[in-house]
Amino acid sequence: MEKKPAMLLILYATQTGNALDAAERIGRDAERRGCAASVSSIDDFDASSLPHRDTVIFVVSTTGQGDTPDSMKLFWKYLLQRNIAKNWLEGVHYAVFGLGDSGYQKYNFVAKKLDRRISDLGATAIVERGLGDDQHPSGYEGALDPWMSSLWIMLYQINPKFFPNGPDFVFDRVQMQTGRARSMSPGKVSHIKNIPDCFLKMIKNQPLSRTGCGKDVRHFELEFVSATIQYGVGDVLEVLPGQDPSAVDAFLQRCNLNPESLIIVHPIGIESHHRDAEGNDSKVPIKLKTFVELTMDIASASPRRYFFEVMSVFATAEHEKERLQYFASPEGRDDLYQYNQKGTKNCF
Ligand SMILES: Cc1cc2nc3c(=O)[nH]c(=O)nc-3n(C[C@H](O)[C@H](O)[C@H](O)COP(=O)(O)O)c2cc1C
Incomplete structure (x- = not known):
């Protein structure tokens, strides 16, 4: 049997970019807690190698009328093959976070059917699937934050080797290691x-x-x-x-x-x-x-949470730094949403 790599694999399927953002946020949060993670688009992943993975986090959006994003079509087709053994994914741990909009009839349909299929193929869920909803006052992030907290706790219980820095880094006592943000550049x-x-x-x-x-x-x-x-x-x-x-x-x-x-x-x-x-x-x-x-959209784009996290590293005025850190934190989620939605961009 091939040795399974002790690295968290985060696979995302997106149509307009939100699932990519969410996947990257999960990846950054994992690394902040000392858990090695790699983030990949689902179409860059060879579906046949799924049984060789230790732990996989799926972050998938629903598009059209309950359809998979384009990048997920082949992967999904592969999973639906009739000749796959019932226990094909035995030993694999997984979690699913979906992005959708409860205004649609087939709300988060892709996350739900993926969760069911992966489970039917013998994999073990680490945590109940999370469902992000555009209708939530904080958008999909309203569900993502609490879901991530549960994910780390459950993952630690299943396999503490993912967190070599110990439980302090798992149970939300982690400080933002903003220094890391310095090394993250948007492109070369x-x-x-x-x-x-x-x-x-x-x-x-x-x-x-x-x-x-x-x-x-x-x-x-x-x-x-x-x-x-x-x-x-x-x-x-x-x-x-x-x-x-x-x-x-x-x-x-x-x-x-x-x-x-x-x-x-x-x-x-x-x-x-x-x-x-x-x-x-x-x-x-x-x-x-x-x-x-x-x-670039410099006039109307709403900055995402990660933007505030990075900016807080560079802010020199203490009150601005604090405000930016607050917006980047789970507690500041609702205020950030209001700040972005209402355009009241002078509250520093
Ligand atoms: C054209 C379109 C169709 C959508 N269809 C659905 C749907 O059937 N069910 C659902 O729950 N959400 C639906 N949504 C909402 C998206 O899933 C949601 O906005 C999500 O955050 C998009 O993630 P993405 O940017 O990763 O694709 C739809 C959104 C668009 C723009």
């Missing part, structure tokens, strides 16, 4: 210079539909403002929504960044498939200003 960005970019200017924007008819159909004409792009009949132009240029400028200035510097973004953990003959990364560089304008 390298700077390069003198590469032209190609942009279009809108020279005509004419409504084609009548006002009040319920649709807004427009005729656009665009012209190149810098380097020429080659195009042919049938090519598709992708239009990305931008945001208020003055807000972008203010953001970059506040962050003390040069808007004109050119960057290449390397997503963490994804091997580049765009390498030139010498093996160098040949992704197209973009201006920092364009990156912020097209990929």
Whole structure:
């Protein structure tokens, strides 16, 4: 029998990113408690190796009308095979946290059916499945925090080897080791210079539909403002929504960044498939200003809890640090939600 790795595996299936956030939070919370954990998208995991895992945490959302996220389709198909033995997952411990919305008829359907199937295949639940609900005043986090606390306690009871730092780190007496946050960077960005970019200017924007008819159909004409792009009949132009240029400028200035510097973004953990003959990364560089304008939501996005946790590490004023730590803590969950929802963003 293959030796099972003593590492907590957290598999997530997401359609719009919430389950990824939740999985990463569980992973960080585990590590803070001294429990080694790895977080992976479910489609990066070989379902046939499931019986060789010691403990697996599933974090799955429900989409469509009770459907699995796209990334989970193959995994789910694999689990549903008729020829899998009844005790296929004997010896495996698992827990399921679902993300859903009780406004839907098939509330958290995916988490419920996954839980049932894994259990039917012989695995042992560490804790009753948790169900996050968008309708809760604190969103899915309302259920996640208490569920995580139970998870650590039960996991410790089943297998204390996961927590080499001892029970103090399990029973919520753990202090936030914010120093860790310093090592967590959002992505690797390298700077390069003198590469032209190609942009279009809108020279005509004419409504084609009548006002009040319920649709807004427009005729656009665009012209190149810098380097020429080659195009042919049938090519598709992708239009990305931008945001208020003055807000972008203010953001970059506040962050003390040069808007004109050119960057290449390397997503963490994804091997580049765009390498030139010498093996160098040949992704197209973009201006920092364009990156912020097209990929970030600086005006309306609600910062997540982790953002406050990281910011608290860098805050120098004691009262701001305390407030940020409060927002990042389970006790501050409801106030954080109100803070984000109501836009009363001046309560420091
Ligand atoms: C198009 C759509 C369909 C959804 N269908 C369901 C559903 O059938 N049942 C449910 O419980 N939640 C449903 N939800 C709510 C999501 O599960 C919930 O917003 C969750 O936090 C999304 O997680 P994700 O970002 O990881 O995909 C739906 C959400 C969307 C946007």
